[in-house]
Amino acid sequence: MYSIIVVPPPTTEDENHRTQIRMAPGERLSFGRSDSGNDLAIAHEGVSRRAGEITAQGAFWILSNLSREQTYVVENPEGAGEHIKVGPGRLDAPVPFEFSRIVLPAAGDLLAIQVWAPRHDYRSADGLDGATTAPAFSVDRTKRYFAVLAALCEPRLRGEPHAALPTVDQVVDRLRPNWPAASRTSVQWNIDYLAVKLRLKPGPEEADTGPRLNGKKESLVSLALRFDLVREDDLVVLTEPVPRRVAR
Missing domain, CATH: 2.60.200.20 (Tumour Suppressor Smad4)
Structure with a gap:
């Protein structure tokens, strides 16, 4: 073949x-x-x-x-x-x-x-005993935090590898058609939650603002794109209503 x-x-x-x-x-x-x-x-x-x-x-x-x-x-x-x-x-x-x-x-x-190179080979897990390996990064594509992450990654996934990341206000505007209650506070909360969830900072008690927030966004996008946590196909979440629950 x-x-x-x-x-x-x-x-x-x-x-x-x-x-x-x-x-x-x-x-x-x-x-x-x-x-x-x-x-x-x-x-x-x-x-x-x-x-x-x-x-x-x-x-x-x-x-x-x-x-x-x-x-x-x-x-x-x-x-x-x-x-x-x-x-x-x-x-x-x-x-x-x-x-x-x-x-x-x-x-x-x-x-x-x-x-x-269209052929993709995958290892079968059939016949293996014991507990399965925990995923390196656990993300739920149905949650609001994932929509926020997708909005942050969108410019670079659209073919602009060095595009400036969207501001919090731009993320709010991008999400608001399908998430009417989106606000600066909710988007920033989800960014902070993502930083903890993806182990980029020790805990949510560290309130980062201003330039440090931009550095956190850059780290989140870099990690997400490097390990395919967000792919171009995932941008469909930006055109679908997001769930009512904020995160977890």
Whole structure:
């Protein structure tokens, strides 16, 4: 069964009907300018004769840069600027993105090879004895505190990785259509509760205000996005009525 799909750069002939190359685990795909010795020929004078090699693994892939001088960039189109660099001569660099774009600098042009890794493998818990492992972060997506957290994360989840975080007043305005009773006090209470719940501060008795509150919001958003506590799909909570209970 294939695990990797490679979509070559478009040409004038196939721009509207791009070829897809499907690879099974262990298969290799070499690419470069030369028709000879490459599985995928890229007809551009700025591409090395033997430019690189893609190797499919079970649920990810690795890239070898066979160029002597050019650094390749592998972008995550869904990661708001997330990317890795694969330097000249680097072999077997693992690529962790489900959707990727290899950018080849070629004599003033930037050529893109898309690589998709749709296969997801998960470990089955069948047959394991004993108590289950406690989750690292326990959040309830039906609670108001999660709607507050989603509102804080929204700008960066919308594709602006360095966007300024919304102010408390902006969070109130964002939530009020579905939470008419939202106020500065209730939103700040939920931010403070989140900081305790996610173990960013020892207890709610520490009343943070002013600039320290901004630092707390930054820490909350950084933690939530780093560990996928809030994903883009979760932003639907901002358009649904939130429960009446404030938190727990």
